[in-house]
Structure formats: C-alpha cells, structure tokens
Amino acid sequence: MSYLLDAVNWPQIWVITAVGYSVVFTALILLIFVFKFMPKMLNMQLKRRLKKEGKYVERTEGDEPFIAGEVNAAIGTALSLYFSDLHDDESKIITIKRVERRYSPWSSKIYNINNVLPTTHR
Amino acid sequence: MVSVLTGGDASAQDVIQGGTDSGSALSRGMSTFWQYTGFSNITIGNIVMLLVGLFFIFLAIQFNYEPLLLVPIGTGIILGNIPFIEGFQIGIYEDGSVLNYLYFGVVKGIYPPLIFLGIGAMTDFSSLISNPRLMLLGAAAQIGVFGTFIGAMALGFEIHQAGAISIIGGADGPTAIFASSKLAPELIGSIAIAAYSYMALVPVIQPPIMKLMITKKERLIKMKPPRAVSKTEKILFPLIGMILTLFISPTALPLLGMLFFGNLMKECGVTDRLAETARTKLIDIVTILLGLTVGASTQASVFLTKESMMIFVLGAASFIVATAGGLLFAKIMNLFLKKENKINPLIGAAGVSAVPDSARVVQHEGLKSDPSNHLLMHAMAPNVSGVIGSAVAAGIMLSFLM
Numbered sequence: 352m353s354y355l356l357d358a359v360n361w362p363q364i365w366v367i368t369a370v371g372y373s374v375v376f377t378a379l380i381l382l383i384f385v386f387k388f389m390p391k392m393l394n395m396q397l398k399r400r401l402k403k404e405g406k407y408v409e410r411t412e413g414d415e416p417f418i419a420g421e422v423n424a425a426i427g428t429a430l431s432l433y434f435s436d437l438h439d440d441e442s443k444i445i446t447i448k449r450v451e452r453r454y455s456p457w458s459s460k461i462y463n464i465n466n467v468l469p470t471t472h473r
Numbered sequence: 474m475v476s477v478l479t480g481g482d483a484s485a486q487d488v489i490q491g492g493t494d495s496g497s498a499l500s501r502g503m504s505t506f507w508q509y510t511g512f513s514n515i516t517i518g519n520i521v522m523l524l525v526g527l528f529f530i531f532l533a534i535q536f537n538y539e540p541l542l543l544v545p546i547g548t549g550i551i552l553g554n555i556p557f558i559e560g561f562q563i564g565i566y567e568d569g570s571v572l573n574y575l576y577f578g579v580v581k582g583i584y585p586p587l588i589f590l591g592i593g594a595m596t597d598f599s600s601l602i603s604n605p606r607l608m609l610l611g612a613a614a615q616i617g618v619f620g621t622f623i624g625a626m627a628l629g630f631e632i633h634q635a636g637a638i639s640i641i642g643g644a645d646g647p648t649a650i651f652a653s654s655k656l657a658p659e660l661i662g663s664i665a666i667a668a669y670s671y672m673a674l675v676p677v678i679q680p681p682i683m684k685l686m687i688t689k690k691e692r693l694i695k696m697k698p699p700r701a702v703s704k705t706e707k708i709l710f711p712l713i714g715m716i717l718t719l720f721i722s723p724t725a726l727p728l729l730g731m732l733f734f735g736n737l738m739k740e741c742g743v744t745d746r747l748a749e750t751a752r753t754k755l756i757d758i759v760t761i762l763l764g765l766t767v768g769a770s771t772q773a774s775v776f777l778t779k780e781s782m783m784i785f786v787l788g789a790a791s792f793i794v795a796t797a798g799g800l801l802f803a804k805i806m807n808l809f810l811k812k813e814n815k816i817n818p819l820i821g822a823a824g825v826s827a828v829p830d831s832a833r834v835v836q837h838e839g840l841k842s843d844p845s846n847h848l849l850m851h852a853m854a855p856n857v858s859g860v861i862g863s864a865v866a867a868g869i870m871l872s873f874l875m
Contacts, residue, residue: 364626368619371869378721378865379612379858385713386605386706393705421698 518773526550549768591756593735611858614824617642617795643863725868799824
C-alpha cells in the first residue's frame with residue numbers, strides 16, 4: 352500500500368467514478384424506459400387483435416386500467432380460503448369393501464399336490 | 474494418528490517401541506503430542522478470531538441477524554482459527570486440503586453466480602415492473618460503491634484493491650466476493666466478512682440514518698398500490714434486462730446472466746422444477762460452502778492486519794453513504810412528482826441491495842410512523858434494482874481495472 356496521496360492518479364479515479372456512476376444510471380434508465388412503454392405496446396397489440404375479432408369495448412372514463420394490488424390481494428385471499436376449505440370428495444361410507452380380483456392360477460388350490468395325486472376310492 | 478504425530482524429535486512410535494527407557498520416551502512422546510495440539514500453537518490473534526466467530530453465531534441465534542449466513546461464517550471463522558502445525562494439508566491455504574478445494578469456488582468466483590441464480594429464481598420483480606421509475610433509487614444508492622472507491626484510494630489502497638473494496642458499498646455479498654476474486658484475491662476474506670457483517674447489521678445501521686434524514690410528514694406518505702403485472706411482462710423482464718444490461722456491462726455477465734436466467738426459470742412457467750431447485754437446494758448448498766470457506770479464510774495470521782481494519786471502517790462508511798444516497802435521491806424525486814404520485818422517501822434506503830433485509834427495515838420503519846402504511850412491496854422495487862445496479866457497478870469496476 353502506498354500512503355502517498357500524491358502518487359495516486361486522481362484524474363483517473365474521478366473519471367472511473369463519474370463514468371461508472373453514469374453507466375449504472377444509464378443501464379437502469381434504459382430499463383425504466385423499456386418497462387414504462389412495454390405495457391402500452393402490449394395493450395396496443397391486444398387492442399388490435401380484439402378489434403379484429405370485434406370484441407373490443409372502448410373503456411369509459413374513470414375505469415381502472417389495471418386491477419389494484421389490494422383488489423388482487425382480496426381475490427387471492429378469498430380463493431386461498433376457498434381452496435383450503437375444499438376436501439377430497441369422499442363417499443362418507445366407511446366399511447370394508449369387497450375387492451374384486453381377476454382370477455389367477457398362481458397358488459391356486461386346485462393345482463396343488465393333493466388334487467393331482469389319484470385318490471383311492473374305497 | 475501415528476503418522477500425524479511423527480515429525481518432531483520424538484514420535485508416537487517411540488512411545489510404543491521404547492520399552493526399556495519407557496519413562497523418558499513417554500515424556501518425549503507427550504511433549505511431541507503437546508506440540509501438535511492447538512493449545513500449544515495458539516496466538517492472541519486466534520483467540521480474538523475465535524471470539525469473533527462465536528459472536529457471529531451469537532448474533533445469528535440471539536438476534537436472528539442473517540442466520541443463514543452468520544452461522545456458516547461464524548463456524549468457518551472458528552474452523553479457520555483452530556491452531557495447527559502447517560504441512561499436513563489441514564488449513565484452507567494449504568494446497569490439497571479439503572478446505573482448500575472448497576475455497577476454490579470462492580477464489581475463482583464460482584459460488585457468487587450460483588447464488589445469483591438462486592436469488593433470480595426466488596425474486597419477484599413485479600413491483601419493479603409495475604413502477605419502473607423506482608429503479609432510479611437502486612442506481613442512486615450505488616453512490617456507496619463509488620464513494621468507497623474514492624475513500625479506499627484516499628486511505629492509500631492500491632487501485633485494484635480499492636476497486637474490490639468499493640463493492641462492499643453495494644451491500645451485496647456475492648458481488649463483493651466476485652469482484653475481489655478478480656481484482657484483489659488477497660483481500661477476499663476481509664471484504665466478504667465486512668460485506669456480510671454489515672448486511673447482517675442493516676437493521677441496526679439504517680434506522681438512525683432514516684430518522685436523521687426523513688421528516689415525520691414524509692414518512693406518512695402513502696403510495697399508490699402497484700398495478701397488476703401480466704405474465705408476458707414478467708417473462709420479458711429477465712430477457713430484456715439480461716440483453717440490455719449485459720450489452721452495457723458485459724463484465725457483469727456471470728452475475729447478471731445467472732440472475733436473469735434464474736428469474737426466467739421462475740416466470741416462464743415451464744421450468745418449475747429447475748426454478749425450485751435453484752431457489753432451494755442449490756442456493757442452500759452454495760451458501761453453506763461459501764459461508765464456511767469465507768469464514769475459514771480469516772486465519773488470524775492472514776486476516777488480522779491493518780488493511781482488514783481499514784476495510785471494516787470503509788465498509789461501515791460505505792453502508793451509511795449508500796443508505797443516505799438512496800434516501801436523498803428519493804427526496805429529490807419527490808420534488809418533481811405530482812402530489813398523487815409522490816413516493817415515501819423511506820424506500821430510498823432499500824436501494825442498497827441487501828435483499829430483502831433493507832426492504833424489511835423500510836417496512837418496519839414505515840409501520841412505526843403509521844401502522845396502516847405498508848411499504849414492503851414498494852421497497853422491494855429499489856431493493857432488487859439495487860442488486861442489478863451493484864452487479865453493473867462491479868462489472869464497470871472490473872472492466873476499468875482488470
């Protein structure tokens with residue numbers, strides 16, 4: 352480390368600082384512009400498509416262009432409550448059910464050794 | 474154990490084999506064993522660092538200050554400061570040791586982009602998309618980075634070291650580690666510990682500055698609720714953001730590329746499994762490795778230096794400057810905004826990219842003035858733009874100084 356301030360190239364430091372800070376601002380300002388105009392462009396496209404399909408309705412003055420966050424939150428909470436209240440649809444009859452099985456010869460008693468051996472008839 | 478104990482004047486084998494002169498052999502063996510223990514090799518520096526490690530763990534458990542970071546870092550500090558004799562591939566700075574292999578990810582800047590991937594996959598940018606002008610606050614708070622750069626140069630640091638130290642002002646641990654791994658690898662430990670310590674102390678550092686700069690009347694300002702953001706906008710944000718910011722600052726590619734990629738996985742709706750892994754298991758694994766190895770890199774012999782102390786002082790100053798920069802810019806923005814569009818200047822403090830802690834602090838401070846004024850959603854916009862801003866700032870530093 353050099354503690355001699357005179358040895359530091361201060362003009363270079365100021366240039367890095369000024370350029371760096373302005374580049375950070377430029378990058379984010381560009382993003383601001385893009386995302387400020389993007390919803391308008393997307394809406395324009397949607398409007399054109401709806402007009403073509405004849406479904407477009409002109410918005411009256413005073414209409415909210417977007418649903419407010421609070422309204423969304425209320426709808427979300429209501430849906431969440433509704434869905435958390437739902438259960439699987441059960442028959443509500445709790446009994447032992449007879450299970451139907453397809454026939455299988457495996458371990459079938461009719462093929463065991465007792466049935467294969469000839470039986471003596473008295 | 475035996476192989477470890479051989480090497481001094483006597484060895485453990487002497488103890489076992491020396492049947493005739495068993496008394497002296499035993500004492501020699503015991504003395505050799507003693508030489509290899511931590512008790513024999515401990516220094517004051519080790520004791521100080523062990524106390525620092527324990528203090529970090531205490532802060533995390535008792536006050537819940539960034540526990541996911543401070544517990545691994547605190548444990549790492551303890552591990553890194555257990556005294557040992559070098560030459561047995563134990564320490565983090567010894568080639569071939571396990572900790573050295575894990576530290577490779579820090580030195581080569583591998584872990585920070587993976588953390589950014591996870592952050593991208595867990596961050597909801599909708600508040601930013603709905604009110605893009607709040608991004609300016611994230612840019613304004615980067616005054617911390619450039620102010621620290623000037624401060625570090627004034628304190629006599631070499632220009633590359635000053636560039637690495639300056640990123641602490643971005644309040645972004647992974648970015649600070651990434652930049653210092655490229656610009657001043659010898660300072661990684663100090664820079665990372667300073668950055669993470671101050672990030673953990675955001676709830677302590679920021680409120681007094683807010684009280685000092687923002688009037689009671691300004692704190693009561695209620696902002697318009699953010700509009701709903703469509704899915705298309707959410708998908709386009711990472712794509713446009715990635716292309717735009719990386720064209721301006723290509724050196725930030727590993728960080729911003731991963732951040733926006735993670736966000737794309739989250740928002741596109743067809744890669745839920747990947748996004749889920751990135752924001753849970755992957756980021757957890759990398760955080761454990763990063764925290765532990767950064768902590769272990771603070772061996773007293775390497776860490777307790779005058780430079781480290783100065784870095785800590787600069788770190789504190791940079792957090793204060795960044796917070797004040799964000800708050801001041803929010804106040805200036807209000808001068809140009811219509812009454813119904815005015816912003817609560819408290820959210821300017823969230824421009825430092827300590828996500829989501831500084832946004833949480835803003836919410837907390839807002840509620841203190843008006844219990845019905847919820848600022849969290851609004852504060853998240855400058856907070857995440859601060860992440861982008863600090864990565865861009867780090868990229869600029871790298872492109873100027875590398």
